[in-house]
Amino acid sequence: MNDAQPRPFHIRIDRELTHPQVIALQEEHLAGMRAASPPECVFALDLNGLRRPEITFLTAWRRAPSDSLGDDDELLAMGALKELAPTTATAGGHGELKSMRTRARHLRQGAAQAILTKLLAIARQRGYARVSLETGSTPAFEPAMAMYRRFGFVECGPFADYREDPFSRYLGRGCRRKIWRSRR
Secondary structure, eight states: OOOOOOOOEEEEEOSSOOSHHHHHHHHHHHHHHHHHSOGGGOOOOOHHHHTSTTEEEEEEEEOOSSSSOOTTOEEEEEEEEEEEEOOOSSSOEEEEEEEEEEOGGGTTSSHHHHHHHHHHHHHHHTTEEEEEEEEEOSGGGHHHHHHHHHTTOEEEOOOTTOOOOTTEEEEEEESSSOSOOOOO
């Protein structure tokens, strides 16, 4: 029996989204969204959409013992923060979580929580008053809903360009409180 602890993972900002593992996980994400929702209810961004300047895209890697990506590094999860409204002198900004996905073999290892924690920290640094998200309403999305609730997200109405839709659920939270507290 091997009692060795898994190597820690590392969160990175990815501006180019060209690594083959990132491309593969994004394709898996889009395929999963299309399988769980009708085509007109899939709001996931493709790679070009994730490269837009208003998007901050993060990846979580279990890495080999070096500072640069190597052949032994493995992508665990990804997530993005889209700026919907910038912070101004009179109003806090608004961000949207996009493309949260963990590779199936790495579920429940903390990578998605680490990505979400970092995205919420970025939102706070930018002075956002609120972070929102759209997710699916089918049972396939319940694990994600549970995680979002642990982070203080509550159901809300549609935001930005979204409309009421039986296949979508909308959640939001303020950014001024503690980022995460476990309710286990």
